[in-house]
Amino acid sequence: MTSLSINLNKLALLRNSRGRDYPNVVAYAQKFASLGVNGITIHPRQDERHATRQDAYDLGMLCAKMPEIEFNIEGYPSEDFLEMVEKVRPDQCTLVPDDVNQLTSDHGWDIASSIDILRPVLKRLSAAGIRSSLFVDPHPEMAEQASAAGADRIELYTEEYANTFDTQSGDEVLERYRKTALRAQELGVGVNAGHDLDLQNLGQFLEIENILEVSIGHALTIECIDQGIESVVSQYMDICHKS
Helix, strand or coil, X not given: CCEEEEECHHHHHHHHCCCCCCCCHHHHHHXXXXXXXXXXXXXXXXXXXXXXXHHHHHHHHXXXXXXXXXXXXXXXXXXXXXXXXXXXCCCEEEECCCCCCCCCCCCCXXXXXXXXXXXXXXXXXXXXXXEEEEEEXXXXXXXXXXXXXXXXXXXXXXXXXXXXXXXXXXXXXHHHHHHHHHHHHXXXXXXXEEXXXXXXXXXXHCCCCCCCEEEXXXXXXXXXXXXXXXXXXXXXXXXXXXX
16 A cells, blocks of 8 residues: 655645744644554755744654654755754655755756765665655656665656646656656665645556555645545545555
8 A cells, every 4th residue: 555645834834824833733743643644744945934944853753652654854955954854863854856946846856966965865864764765757767876876765756747647648657657666666666756646646646556655735735625634635545545
């Protein structure tokens, strides 16, 4: 079964917009956990415009008390980010090539040109007992380069899949994701996925075998507003159970 990890960034953005601790991200993490999700994800960017460093510490303490819930921290591997990750010790750290001015993640690593940055960071995470994942575009050579760099997993950046879902080019694009996942798995690298996945397109994407984890935040938050949190989480869990 594919694990469902809920990205809390949009809830944190709502909180920050009013200058008070409402909604409280720890309380929502607890609520999602009570509904059966498998993980919690945050991406504390450099400007802390949504999830903050303090959120990472608070959620790390919560997840430490709930061993059935995996904690995943995403971010660019700056020194201050890595020091925070080593203190929090999440189950997984997903490295993302974000610039401080990016609105949201919009591309995967060019691993070959970034190898001098990534290889020592991946070793550092391994030494801390933290599973590593690299955010990558859907090309089989990215799986090969991630393996050579020493990553435990890759996270497939799924915006292209979402944008072409249910279009004439959709099958061709999905096949590229499938080939990338298969190549990673052949090399012993686990496969996660995330970005713009939702209730409509997730089921087809999980026809790709052995996707270990999907992290979903933006769409899920909107769907919860439309349909209610219990209904939405139940639908996502059903899709993941069928994978």
